[in-house]
Amino acid sequence: MVNVGIIGVGLVGSELLSQLSTHRSSNVIPKFSVVALKNSSKQLLSSSDYAPLDLSNWKVALQTHGATSDLATFVEYLSSSPTPAVIIDNTSSQEIASQYSLFLRKGLHVVTPNKKAFSGDIEYYKKIVEEAEKNKRSLLHESTVGAGLPVINTLNDLIKTGDKIVKIEGIFSGTLSYIFNEFSSLSGNTKRKFSEIVKVAQENGYTEPDPRDDLNGLDVARKVVILGRIAGFDLDLETLPVENIVPESLRTLPSSSEFMERLPEFDHHFDNLDQTAKNSNQVLRYIGIIDPVNNEKCVKLVSLPVSHPFASLKGSDNIIAFTTQRFPNPLIIQGAGAGAGVTAFGIFSDLLKIYDKVNA
């Protein structure tokens, strides 16, 4: 039995609890007990016997019986577990990410879709990777890139078995995937304006509340930094070249609504880019690149020939191509890279790996 404590019970956390609850009821011998839950204001800990919390009404229980949120108590409780315990960080909080080092030293395994620790300060990143190894604890984060798509595991396997990376290329943002798949294609769709597509994406909840937080490329940059570090390159958010496609004069506008109001002024700019691409039978795609051969690591808007696997992408799918010594034709992984269901799936897969290890 592995005891599980969950920090962050929003969309992803709720979905994970639902998946774990179904799993528990369908397995004769349950593998996981959720014994602790926490959001930013309240937390719920099971009793001293670490009996599983009732997952059928955790929301009400957290709200009505929860104590005031206190990370120290939460961690203390989990690390006193008589069986192996995992802490899951479903937040995007830098504050929680900065505690992984403590979690690991306290004997906890860590699973998270939170990109901060893996794309932030490189010394801290190296420290927690070392601490996980030294303490024989797992620090798993499949869902930080491409949600549940097997991206991190595959890259880890390639690297650890001694393959040589020739190039890593990908579309890592579901939002930017959607926007450019809609905006720039060679099929004869009635052409929509860039600003209209962004508006639809915003209205459907595909973007951050302020779409500039997608269009600035920072989220993609974090993912490139994460993959690059696994591949052995000390990438840094501060120095990675990132193409911010928010028009310069709109970057400092105070509100999202002002930005959306003025974005149509730049439709001709994006139309020009698209037309130039089309003239060479190409389409626009916003990609991350790690290319050690040509010493290029960056995030940018590029034109790709229609025969390129990224050109025929649909919806908001992510795609990643690993070109290596053993895979001169790239190993390609493609599918939904955002959303609660697939993010929780990635977290759950990581949990199963920990279960398998501690029960070996």
Added chain:
Amino acid sequence: MVNVGIIGVGLVGSELLSQLSTHRSSNVIPKFSVVALKNSSKQLLSSSDYAPLDLSNWKVALQTHGATSDLATFVEYLSSSPTPAVIIDNTSSQEIASQYSLFLRKGLHVVTPNKKAFSGDIEYYKKIVEEAEKNKRSLLHESTVGAGLPVINTLNDLIKTGDKIVKIEGIFSGTLSYIFNEFSSLSGNTKRKFSEIVKVAQENGYTEPDPRDDLNGLDVARKVVILGRIAGFDLDLETLPVENIVPESLRTLPSSSEFMERLPEFDHHFDNLDQTAKNSNQVLRYIGIIDPVNNEKCVKLVSLPVSHPFASLKGSDNIIAFTTQRFPNPLIIQGAGAGAGVTAFGIFSDLLKIYDKVNA
């Protein structure tokens, strides 16, 4: 330290030894010791202290110092290892596959690209899966489908986390991928005859010595059975509908050369199929299908629209699409699915999983 014994040192085995040897020399603390090697005539065991064999000249050593091959002695030696030990079966032998049960009971972990045990008698399959679990030993076979592509692990993760399979579809044979990618495409290549393409494939070593062993679909059927069983369907080679595309009158010809000589008689047959597909803007692809919704599990030649992800496949790549409840747009994995380098990579990845477990 994990001690490793390798049965089968042909193309894949040699490549694996080379990858393991490089790994050993590049890691300060070696994870694996190859302590036993065996082919069908000779075997080489290290001493009673399980010191690693010298991998720089194992071929000569096996040839000149090897004892007569004897599986019982080989297994006895490995299972007496003071540290965890793995037996790797790089053969395609049914005889070796039928010993996995013994290997597991003797406390050995098993890793293999050999499809026989996983696609053969279903009772034996269930027995070894149970025995692995009961004895807490790993039985890993990533390389049985799509070589090192993360196919088995991904399917296992989907199933174990409670996702529901809607459809699994794939091109699982590098040979048939190559033949139909060359033969049937909508780009304006100078059209070659089916028999010519098979001939080139044979001459380049892409096919089995007798190409009928590819064209009969049996290899693809084995892979579909393996995936189906992981997905919870008790598929059986004997009952799975498999389209054998070897023309009926050529099936009983005694030799491969007679077959190749007479194949051109059927070029018009394949041209007709291709033309019919083209007339609806489609291409021919030889695929395996597991479709529980429509209760269809089979292997067959189909026509697919050019917009289908399988239509734009290149070279001899494999591709697999998992459509599930969580991935209504399928999770797609694509890349080289055959060859010594990528097969050994899959085996090596499995080995690393065992190392991680026994050192948790």
